[in-house]
Amino acid sequence: MATQLSSCSSTSSSPSAFIFSSLLNNEATLFRKFIIFPRKKHNPSWVCQVGSRNHGMKHFKLKSSNGHPLNVVSSNDGIAANPMTKDQSEPEEKIFSFSEQENEDSTISITVVGASGDLAKKKIFPALFALYYDDYLPKNFIVFGYARTKMSDEELRNVVSRTLTCRIDKRENCEDKMNEFLKRCFYHSGQYNSEEDFVELDNKLKEKEAGKIARRLFYLSVPPNIFVDVVRCASLKASSGSGWTRVIVEKPFGRDSESSGELTRCLKQYLAEDQIFRIDHYLGKELVENLSVLRFSNLVFEPLWSRNYIRNVQIIFSEDFGTEGRGGYFDNYGIIRDIMQNHLIQILALFAMETPVSLDAEDVRNEKVKVLKSMRPLLLEDVVVGQYKGHSKGGKSYPAYTDDPTVPNGSLTPTFAAAALFIDNARWDGVPFLMKAGKALHTRRAEIRVQFRHVPGNLYKRNFGTDLDKATNELVLHVQPDEAIYLKINNKVLGLGMRLDRSDLNLLYRARYPREIPDAYERLVLDAIEGERRLFIRSDELDAAWTLFTPLLNELEVKKIAPELYPYGSRGPVGAHYLAAKHNVRWGDLSGDD
Ligand SMILES: NC(=O)C1=CN([C@@H]2O[C@H](COP(=O)(O)OP(=O)(O)OC[C@H]3O[C@@H](n4cnc5c(N)ncnc54)[C@H](OP(=O)(O)O)[C@@H]3O)[C@@H](O)[C@H]2O)C=CC1
Numbered sequence: 001m002a003t004q005l006s007s008c009s010s011t012s013s014s015p016s017a018f019i020f021s022s023l024l025n026n027e028a029t030l031f032r033k034f035i036i037f038p039r040k041k042h043n044p045s046w047v048c049q050v051g052s053r054n055h056g057m058k059h060f061k062l063k064s065s066n067g068h069p070l071n072v073v074s075s076n077d078g079i080a081a082n083p084m085t086k087d088q089s090e091p092e093e094k095i096f097s098f099s100e101q102e103n104e105d106s107t108i109s110i111t112v113v114g115a116s117g118d119l120a121k122k123k124i125f126p127a128l129f130a131l132y133y134d135d136y137l138p139k140n141f142i143v144f145g146y147a148r149t150k151m152s153d154e155e156l157r158n159v160v161s162r163t164l165t166c167r168i169d170k171r172e173n174c175e176d177k178m179n180e181f182l183k184r185c186f187y188h189s190g191q192y193n194s195e196e197d198f199v200e201l202d203n204k205l206k207e208k209e210a211g212k213i214a215r216r217l218f219y220l221s222v223p224p225n226i227f228v229d230v231v232r233c234a235s236l237k238a239s240s241g242s243g244w245t246r247v248i249v250e251k252p253f254g255r256d257s258e259s260s261g262e263l264t265r266c267l268k269q270y271l272a273e274d275q276i277f278r279i280d281h282y283l284g285k286e287l288v289e290n291l292s293v294l295r296f297s298n299l300v301f302e303p304l305w306s307r308n309y310i311r312n313v314q315i316i317f318s319e320d321f322g323t324e325g326r327g328g329y330f331d332n333y334g335i336i337r338d339i340m341q342n343h344l345i346q347i348l349a350l351f352a353m354e355t356p357v358s359l360d361a362e363d364v365r366n367e368k369v370k371v372l373k374s375m376r377p378l379l380l381e382d383v384v385v386g387q388y389k390g391h392s393k394g395g396k397s398y399p400a401y402t403d404d405p406t407v408p409n410g411s412l413t414p415t416f417a418a419a420a421l422f423i424d425n426a427r428w429d430g431v432p433f434l435m436k437a438g439k440a441l442h443t444r445r446a447e448i449r450v451q452f453r454h455v456p457g458n459l460y461k462r463n464f465g466t467d468l469d470k471a472t473n474e475l476v477l478h479v480q481p482d483e484a485i486y487l488k489i490n491n492k493v494l495g496l497g498m499r500l501d502r503s504d505l506n507l508l509y510r511a512r513y514p515r516e517i518p519d520a521y522e523r524l525v526l527d528a529i530e531g532e533r534r535l536f537i538r539s540d541e542l543d544a545a546w547t548l549f550t551p552l553l554n555e556l557e558v559k560k561i562a563p564e565l566y567p568y569g570s571r572g573p574v575g576a577h578y579l580a581a582k583h584n585v586r587w588g589d590l591s592g593d594d
């Protein structure tokens with residue numbers, strides 16, 4: 001096993017400063033529960049009914065994933081159907097959870113640990129800039145990069161400035177804003193396990209924080225074997241003495257129940273659970289956020305959300321490229337750990353949960369955990385694994401997974417998996433939840449498909465011929481690309497005859513909202529800053545997800561199950577069709593009528 005957690009047993013317990021910052025953390029959560037929703041942007045007066053503990057908090061706006069009242073969302077009511085209607089094309093209003101006084105007296109310091117790495121450059125710095133550009137960051141903030149690579153502040157700024165263009169460089173005043181942002185970016189080079197180096201970081205942070213109440217967010221964008229070292233050093237030597245300290249932890253959170261449990265145990269030596277923000281960036285995607293809105297705010301869907309009306313649910317992830325450069329990481333994990341155990345199972349839990357008591361993070365996560373704990377053990381016979389092989393097409397050749405020089409010869413690591421899962425509770429008894437995830441397939445897409453049952457005694461069944469499956473309704477949430485929600489319905493073909501047709505009622509985001517969809521990392525980093533935990537993984541959720549997948553993963557490894565080979569760029573192993581057929585399901589993405 002390549003992943004090793006640094007030992008956490010011989011170290012001292014949490015320092016008092018950390019406990020203090022943890023208390024403040026809880027306090028922030030408490031305040032949030034009493035926050036009322038803001039009124040709309042053009043009505044600047046704010047009312048606040050928060051208790052008197054935070055005297056500076058006279059008026060403030062709330063923004064977080066949880067913070068949008070229904071009345072803030074633009075609706076079509078009274079607005080012409082033109083998608084360019086000004087009201088809809090304007091960005092959402094800026095809503096902050098900090099009072100003006102808080103904004104003056106405090107500062108946010110965001111340290112990106114592993115700042116020289118791929119994720120930091122590709123996602124984290126651009127997300128921070130986008131938040132800054134759109135005025136979502138508080139007035140006083142600084143960003144520190146931390147890694148072993150030697151770099152000056154200026155060099156970091158150069159690196160960052162090159163990556164920032166990927167998001168919003170075409171927008172107004174981008175260059176000025178970028179320069180302003182870059183002035184707030186600094187760098188400190190150090191080892192990940194050196195307390196002295198973190199003392200130096202702490203000194204630099206203090207200097208920039210200039211005596212203000214310091215809220216410190218560490219983003220761990222490093223390989224997992226370094227997580228515990230960083231958390232130890234950061235907690236002991238660089239946590240905030242006056243405000244809160246939070247840590248965003250990137251996946252993978254272990255590679256099975258045991259290693260994940262060990263990671264959690266180690267992290268909790270230094271951090272309270274509510275300081276740990278385990279990120280699953282799929283939960284930050286716009287369409288995944290919309291899943292609960294769609295279900296819980298539409299009477300036409302909520303009553304249908306059970307075994308009574310839903311025949312099967314499909315959660316599908318595919319990429320049209322291979323491991324390209326990440327083979328070393330990937331080979332130790334495989335597609336089940338890389339995609340299914342986290343992104344897809346999180347979507348399943350959100351999809352299937354009972355109505356939470358509220359949108360409070362704990363209420364939502366309580367319901368998700370119940371779903372995960374109700375899952376039937378996953379059997380090998382309900383899983384198909386595959387691995388891509390080399391393929392030539394149109395004079396171009398595509399490599400096999402095992403051609404990657406960082407992948408060991410003869411590797412059996414799956415780059416594709418399909419699984420049939422069941423939730424043994426009253427709502428979902430007998431409904432197959434099919435998952436499919438693969439790399440180097442014919443297309444890049446992520447979607448959730450809900451296939452409904454047949455209409456009983458359908459008056460029009462003659463018009464469908466023998467294939468009644470073609471007549472079932474299907475709801476599709478196209479998570480990416482071309483974000484959309486569409487519902488396949490049956491309708492009459494226009495004309496004097498009586499021929500039936502299948503059409504889509506389609507909410508295509510780019511037509512309805514002609515502005516850029518924020519990146520998932522923007523939403524999640526902002527939530528972490530605001531202490532909103534709903535879209536982060538709680539440790540019991542993580543345990544339950546590993547409990548589901550660990551026996552299967554062990555069995556695959558012990559039995560050395562050979563993956564079915566599929567050509568790079570194909571639709572994946574044919575075994576996935578047999579698996580679906582066994583459960584009386586057809587993959588919706590392959591039906592050809594999308
Ligand atoms: N890249 C991606 O698209 C995604 C990444 N993730 C996760 O995010 C985290 C960061 O990913 P990514 O940026 O790709 O990782 P990288 O491999 O680029 O590593 C980030 C930085 O960590 C340091 N580092 C790398 N390997 C080691 C090592 N063996 N020992 C000590 N330091 C090391 C390097 O900095 P230096 O040498 O300067 O110290 C490197 O720049 C990982 O946990 C990954 O699983 C999750 C989802 C997607």
Ligand SMILES: O=C1O[C@H](COP(=O)(O)O)[C@@H](O)[C@H](O)[C@H]1O
Binds near residue numbers: 281319446
């Ligand atoms: O977590 C991961 O996600 C990416 C896919 O993310 P997306 O937002 O681009 O869909 C995947 O490529 C990677 O293997 C995995 O670790």
